[in-house]
Amino acid sequence: MAETIFTRNFHLADSHTLERYRATGGYTALDKAFRMEPAAITEEVKKSNLRGLGGAAFPTGVKWGFIPKGSTAPKYLVINADEGEPGTFKDRYLMERDPHALIEGMIIAARAIDSHLGFIYIRGEYVQPWRVVSAAVREAYGAGYLGKNIKGSGFDFDIVIHRGAGAYICGEETGLLSSLEGKKGWPKIKPPFPAVKGAFGHPTIVNNVETIASVPHIINRGAEWFAGLGTRTQGGTRLYSVSGHVAKPGVVEASVSITLRSLIYDHCGGIAGGRKLKAVVPGGSSAPILTADEIDVTMDADGLKNVGSMIGSAGVIVMDETVSIPEALMVVARFYAHESCGQCTPCRESTGWIYKMSRRIVEGKGRKEDLDTIIDVAKRGAGTTICAFYDGAVGPYVSYIEKFREEFEALVRSGTSA
Amino acid sequence: MADAARPEFTAEQLAEVQRLQLLYPDKRGALLPVLHLAQDAFGYVSLEVEEYVAGLFDLSPAHVHEVATFYTMFFKAPVGRHVVSVCHNLTCHLMGAKTIVEHLQRRLGVDVGETTPDGRVTLLTVECLCACEVAPMMQVDDRYEGLLTPDKVDRILEGLR
Amino acid sequence: MPRLTVDGKEVEVAPGTNVLEAARQVGVEIPHYCYHPGLAIAGQCRLCMVDVDKVPRPQISCNMQAAEGMVVHTQTERVVETRRSIMEFHLINHPLDCPVCDQAGECWLQIYYMRHGLYEPRMADEKVHKLKAIPLGPHVMLDAERCILCSRCVRFCDEISGTGELGIFNRGDHSEIGLFPGKTLENAYSGNVIDICPVGALTDRDFRFQVRVWYLDSAKSLCNGCARGCNVDVHTSRRRPHHNQGRRVARLKPRYNPDVNQWWMCDAGRYGFGWIDDESRLLAPVVRSDGRAVPSTWDDALSALAAALRRHRPEEIGVLASPQMSNEDLCVLKQLVERLGLSNVDHRVPPATPGDQDDLLIRTDKHPNTRGAELIGLGPGAGGLDGRAMLEAAAARRVKLVWILHHDLARSAWPASLVERALEGAETVVYQGTNANASSGVAHLVLPSAAYVERDGTFTNFAGHVQRFRTALDPLGEARPDWDILTGLGRALGFTDAVFGAERADQVFQALAASVAPFAGMSYRALGDRGLGVRT
DSSP: OOOOSTTTTTTSTTTTSHHHHHHTTTTHHHHHHHTSOHHHHHHHHHHTTOBOTTTTOOBHHHHHTTSOTTOOSOOEEEEEEOOOSTTOOHHHHHHHHOHHHHHHHHHHHHHHHTOSEEEEEEOTTOHHHHHHHHHHHHHHHHTTSSBSSGGGSSOOBEEEEEEOOSOGGGGSHHHHHHHHTTSOOOOOOSSSOTTTSOGGGSOEEEEEHHHHHHHHHHHHHOHHHHHHTSOSSSOSEEEEEEEESBSSOEEEEEETTOBHHHIIIIISOSBGGGOOEEEEEOSSTTSOOEEGGGOOSBOSHHHHHTTTOOOTTOEEEEEETTOOHHHHHHHHHHHHHHHOOOOSHHHHHHHHHHHHHHHHHHTTOOBHHHHHHHHHHHHHHTTOSSSTHHHHHHHHHHHHHHHTHHHHHHHSBSSSOO | OOOSSSOOOOHHHHHHHHHHHHHSSSGGGGHHHHHHHHHHHHSSOOHHHHHHHHHHHTOOHHHHHHHHHHOTTSOSSOOOSEEEEEEOSHHHHHTTHHHHHHHHHHHHTOOTTOBOTTSOEEEEEESOOSOGGGOSOEEETTEEEOSOOHHHHHHHHHTOO | OOEEEETTEEEEOOTTOBHHHHHHHTTOOOOOSSOOTTSOOOOOSOOSEEEETTOSSOEESTTOBOOTTOEEESOOHHHHHHHHHHHHHHHTTOOOOGGGOTTTTSOHHHHHIIIIIOOOOOOOSOOOOOOOSEEOSSSEEEOTTTOOOOOHHHHHHHHTSOOOOEEEESSGGGOEEEESTTOOOOSTTTTHHHHHOSSTTEEETTTTTTOOGGGEEEEEEEOOSSTTOOEEEEEEEOSOTTSGGGOSEEEEEEOOBTTTTBTOOOHHHHTOOGGGGSTTBOOSOEEEETTEEEEOOHHHHHHHHHHHHHHSOGGGEEEEOOTTSOHHHHHHHHHHHHHHTOOOEEOOOOBSSOOOOOSSSOOSOOOSOHHHHHHHTOSOOTTOOOHHHHHHHHHTTSOOEEEEESOOGGGBSSOHHHHHHHHHHOSEEEEEESBOOHHHHTOSEEEEBOOGGGSOEEEEOTTSEEEEEOOOSOOSTTOBOHHHHHHHHHHHTTOOOGGGGOOSHHHHHHHHHHHSGGGTTOOHHHHTTTOEEOOO
């Protein structure tokens, strides 16, 4: 596969500038979009099979369609730039190297859903990306791409950049909205759904950075082209973040139909130091782990779902034979316990408990029944919480133990501890 | 002299607060940006800062305290001139974060969560900063530093006054 | 009006009703913590989950609107297992405080564990520790370890009292309920958070360690602290007189009445019952002659009062009735007053410190039955003296008998010197009431009234709502309900009207309904637990 969309300018030192963006065809999709009916824009995105690239893989065009028809309430477009899923860094790259794709995509999406105010919620730790995006937004205002009557179209659109302050849960759609409203990042109970009642009580669409950055390309070259780049159920290329024990970690752009094996061995140089592959986390830390035997799977939403994992944020973490899976579980369990927002009982209480158990196991004070307790508690909590954070924690809790059980059992003593 | 014990924004800063509050459909949306502003101005988000900011938003202090204690980037106690946050999440752990943390503890003579006696550096461990391609990595004030080795860490520390 | 089925039972509900309430209407109780009908939906505890046909996973019922044709199942195996799981999650970090926790016996962790849990506990790691026994304010004690973070108290302070003192700080299992450091929970309704806290996280400082709840009896009653007439339950400790420092009334809890007080009551009312078991309670009739107080009998006391009333001309008698008295009491008093031809009658005594009022429950008028006194007509008759004029006349020895019911004139806005001269000037001062005070201390005849919790009766609130209060305790000592004292007096005076033969409060109320138009058609049965408005 040769075609690159997102990363086409990444190698250029000035790829983030308006000048470079325009020189390589930027802001032409905008002209086209202004000549389309808003509903036609949504239709095009639907046909492209673009699915959310932040983690939930929900069909983007379908999501835009959830805005109540004929609603005269103000509508908001909110960009989820709160990248936080362990193993993922592609949005950071996009914001630092191609911020105008995000901006142009935002304007087109705003036109589709009749929004005149957009927010970019960017995680607080991303200071450099925030500076680059802020500069790009200023450039866009200066060139008349933002503000009132954009390029004589009669369409107004403003962007407010909002910094987070350190909370993974603010990457959850409604947790982000609560944080945007100046509260704790507590996800909201649904119904009502954000498209009906979201930020500040008004209809809101939340989309990931990469998802929106896809939109100018879809408008420019057409839904069919985009759909054809991928699988039957998911269109386009996407950015894979590959890290861990590979020779060449980094961002890889590939069709969503690429296999995990190809990603690791063809694009990232295989396992560093010539060691053996042991396991791969394919879609950010919330994705159930895959063994070395399971890497012949296509890295699209349905491909991974069919093998009991998920594509999530496409954060690929590669582990070689030196890795202790019980230690990895402890690290990941510590993460979920630290990031649980605390709003609902199953997640709040069990993430801390499971971390304690996983730590005890690593310290050699584990009991045999701890393994089944972790799995049972996790499965009992799955599906009972306000948001999918806990289901994301269940991914590693269950899959690490189930797929590497012997390694855990070797660490735990039988019977009760002395 | 305004500080975290006696916080008071300058006229300029208050104008910025108002500007921020007007950006949002409900002025409460500006709370996080204003707390960032306050932390930059007063050094950290003390209880006095929380109560002061609550007054600017017509919020009960309890609700500002909720926000300040929820987010990790708002410091509730004074920090050093430099804050070093080492990621200890999955990829960084795989790539040797533990070694880096231990090295920093030895070099700085503090435990994680503590500040050097001369007030120069606060050492923290944090969750994924999403720079896994350069693991092990850390955030030093505003910037990311990756592909860390003990030597590289020493060089970075030398540059922190 | 959507019609749905819950566990096979059909029910039709008002639009907007949630499934949890719909189920309740057909007697299906869905366990829950964070949901409260008077507060915004939180959806945090996850206990109220149910199965709904055509919905793949169980859903919380508090946030689900009942829809036409919905089929709800609250007892599927999956729902039962989910409840068991949610109970386990709630108890993971909960301290085993039952032996020292006031909530024991009315704790919803205990109750739901026994009903829906009954699993073998397996949490063997160190639990999260938080602050314990922290006074939040004058009335509320916090134990943060026991808290299940349902957020009811936070929502109460935001939505009902509007004071916003409480918040949930931090994240994850270190989340903690609390005040902004240094502040106190001092709003006028703080005690309500104790009621709505399902567990022993927020407990009553006044009730702390006094008596176990399973020793308490309950009676439906009213608060007599102001003209709102909040509905309450009076909880009494009769079986363990050595607990609760011997006090019979243990606590008051608000009782739901959508037309009067919803689910709430104010702190002044909640904690204002101390007078009932105070040592200042009057226990026996007393006759004072030559400065010496001598215990008397009811027969003697009533004869003496009858004689005194007969001895003076009607214009020489002044009656200061009280809006503390029930409709029944005032009805009999009115009959007496008319039979005796008295026109110096009043019920209004201005308080020294006027009360405050708010938009929620609290009324300036700190009496429960001013409206009743007005409607029954305990005011000056034609040419008669009002309260103040009565006192002035007594000071000038034109009024020779002053009959004070329940008032402590030393606490009134009337000048102390006037009160003193009036009580000195009158030949006979009669005091009838529950507690000794400055006025009873100088009375020649003291008649002990039973407290309202020691009898049946009704009050009429400021809006004309007539409500019942029911007997919670036996009267202390020789004290009798006012209406009973007054019917006895009537008989001692030789009156034969039917009302003076009444032996029960409801009989007096019947007489009231028959004689005073606004109360026409009412009966205790009709009043029920929620009361009725007077006819205008």
